[in-house]
Amino acid sequence: MTQAILFRFAFQFSILFLLGVVTQRSALAGKDSVPDWVRAAARQSLPTYPATTNAVVLLDETTLTVGPDGHAVRRHRRAVKILRQAGRDEADVFVQFDKESKILALHIWSIGPDGHEYAMKDNEVLERGYDGAGGLYDDARYKMALAPGRDPGGVVAYQSEQRLPGYVSEVDWHFQENIPTVAESFNLELPPNYTYGAVWAHAKPVAPIDLEHQHYRWEMKDVAGIDLAHVPMHPSGRALEGRLVIHYSGPGMPLVTGSTWQSIGEWYQQISKDRLVASPEIAAKASELTAGKTDFYDKSEAVSEFVQKQIRYFVIEMGIGGWQPHPAADIFKNRYGDCKDKATLLSAMLSTVGIHATLVLVDTNRNAIDPDAPSMFGNHMIAAIEIPKGYESPKLKSVVTAKTGRRYLIFDPTWEKTAFGQLEHNLQGGYGVLTEGADSQVIQFPVLSPMLNTIHRSASFQLQDDGSLKGNITEKRFGDVSEMRRDLYTSGNAKEQQEFLDHSLQQDFTSFKVADVKVENVESLNKELTTTYTLEAARFGKTMGPLLMVRPRVFGRQDFDLNHEPRTVPIDLRQTMQVQDDYSIDLPAGYVVDEIPDPVSVDMGFASYTSSSKMDGNTLRYTRTYTVRELTLPAERYGELQKLASVISNDEQSSAVLKKK
Structure with a gap:
């Protein structure tokens, strides 16, 4: 949604330099052409700035x-x-x-x-x-x-x-x-x-x-x-x-937009309430989608996924249209709309099957909305679906409770790769404006469990005595960590898909071949996106006379680059998540393990990391789990993050030493 004037300013400014426009050289100004205030500003002495400062206002x-x-x-x-x-x-x-x-x-x-x-x-x-x-x-x-x-x-x-x-x-x-x-x-x-x-x-x-x-x-x-x-x-x-x-x-x-969250919500409801009226066609479609369904979650999911997947994102904004949604009937008829349009249609459709929903003003940048500063500042619109009193379901993940005691499921019908019942990571932990008339208020969105955003890589390999590696790989992703790949396998061509996989593997292999790639559950957002393929990698093991050195963590990086500069701004960990790796490497005949990396276990509270390399007969097994539990850390915890980064980097680079019998 580009309803905020300031957001539209920033968005358009970002494309400005693509235009390649260069003005002709202006005529040299006469002595009095430049105002005195400009000359005075130019003459003033400046404070001392760091050498990296590019410009100053x-x-x-x-x-x-x-x-x-x-x-x-x-x-x-x-x-x-x-x-x-x-x-x-x-x-x-x-x-x-x-x-x-x-x-x-x-x-x-x-x-x-x-x-x-x-x-x-x-x-x-x-x-x-x-x-x-x-x-x-x-x-x-x-x-x-x-x-x-x-x-x-x-x-x-x-x-x-x-x-x-x-x-x-x-x-x-x-x-x-x-x-x-x-x-x-x-x-x-x-x-x-x-x-x-x-x-x-x-x-x-x-x-x-x-x-x-x-x-x-x-x-x-x-x-x-x-x-x-x-x-x-x-x-x-x-x-x-x-x-x-x-x-x-x-x-x-x-x-009038007053200086309280209530007045801002009332202002927005005033300009949007007549746009939420459902037409007979909307009611008929909602009835069709929910036919035979009596459960709140099932009915809400059916309507929400229709708006999420069948209403194309398309923006038309003129004047107050940057804020005011189009009428629900027009959105349904045309099958397109921007974020506030999609949230409006969702609310209108749900109302016809006895479910109340309302609009929530948000910003796609976490914590851009300050809960202590009521304003219309924001660049996006989502929906809050009221949960019936007493209703419980483990499928409801992104739930907030308003001051009135009413509970809402927060859902973004614009985010096409986020499963119903959940919320994209950049909104989690941030704030939004619930537009409920006199009950309008600022609400904080929940931080979801790492178990709702997961990567699980498993593979079985056979190592040859020349250091080459062959194996079968399965990678399962669920939640936001699957979003980019779901989009790639939905809209990308075969060449783009192959290049993406190759680029991912190039981080860990210098020479390799991939075959038999299969992808499942691309469109099933509530199921794991599963990718399987076979891999052959030359020169994976490094030979040194009778020794052969191999990396138990065969592939898949979780390390991150940090600097050692003094930290003054908070740390954004981006998303809660859990990554699990399970690899087995069958050793070549005639080799035994001479050295093996020590197990690793560190828990920083906001994140934890464990790994283990062990022998099982003639098979080297590596397992690890990396869990991120929080989204934002104060600057003073940067040292802890640096320690975690060092632990992960050292573990990912560690090698096992094999020796001929």
Whole structure:
């Protein structure tokens, strides 16, 4: 779902550089063309930054002026200095708009490293739309420019004025980004009889300066950037970057998003309730799908899988359509829709068979939604299916209990490879907004058991005295760890499937042949995806005179790369999971084991790892289990993670030494 304006900004910005657009060189500006505020920003002394800092924001100033009718105008000034060649992209100018957020003015200036000043002309600013990629239409457009002089030592600045849509009374001030900022401010100008609320996400509150007459100003100096480029296993930047959320309201405003989770849920329900009405055709289909079923889970699963698999993901958004779903009847008739459309249709269909469901606003980046900062910030929509009172079933995994005591099964009908009853890993442990009218609230999603996300590899091999290896392999995957492979075997061609398997095995074998590949249960999400094949690998064992060295952990890596830099951000372990390996290697005739790796057992609480190599007659058997139980760790536990990584790496590289009798 791309309903959030800020999300659409980030998404479109990511494709901007694929366009390959380069503006013509602007005329050298006259002496008075570059404003004094730009020159002043360029002249100021900078703090000392690490040598890896690519660019710095010299000034970022936003002024939001709300009119008596509730419509607002945002004025924005920004100046960026490029410090390294890699920082040139930070100075690209990009301003998004649509038919309800018109750009009233845009001026762009730059000062080159040599001191030359430039003012870009209107015809040098490009305008582009986002249309057609991946079957998506969005009426959002953007103006962009690559200013001259954007080289190390250069400064690029712009000033924009933009009218905001009247159906939203919330504005986010993102005061923290990936590069540091010297000075920034947010100004709020309200008409008489208007009020505002302010909440802070991922940051300590800063008191505003009261400028009187309903004018307020928040200021910040020397804000550190959040550079995650070289930080392993880091959370999303959206889960770390600080922001101020302003909600404003006044007499006569038709739609108001207040500064509580309840008011936000009520706002969304107000714009979506008439879209949830089921048509006779919807009722008929729901009845057909649930015919003969009386159990809550069975009925919910039948309808949910229909929406998940038969309603194609396709986005059409214009204006408030970025937030408001299409009518359920249209979604059902056309058989396509975006995430909020699919959740809407699911709710409408379930209502016709006596099951209540509602919409949940989420963000696909875990912890991007701050439970202490009520806002509409998010980029996705899923469903919450109310579980009947007293109903219990071991099939219900992703369950939350609201403050009302009502229980809900959380399900994402857009995520095509997640089994009904479960929840994709990136949403687990995060937060969402349950839209239930006066009972709307923020809810935290459960962290599911590692046993619902598993890999089990088993194989029997025969080792030859020249070090070559032959064997039969079976790999079973269940849960999110099977998602990529299910997608590959559903939509990929034979060449892509073969290349993927080859690439996986190249991590452990230098020369090998694969044959008789079979894949089962690709579409059966509640069954293990099972892959079997035969393998021949030359030079697996390393000969050293009478000795032959082999790796008991034949294939399948679980190690991860970490650095030894000081850690300041939390650790994201990505997903709970359990991996089990069971391998047997029949030794060549005339060989016995001379040395064997010691068993390994370590339990860090958040994860555990055990392995064992032992002889069973003339067969070397290797078993291991790796379990991840938690999703997020504080930075101070990085040392424990480094220890675990070292244990896994050493075990995966250890060898058994065979000797001729």
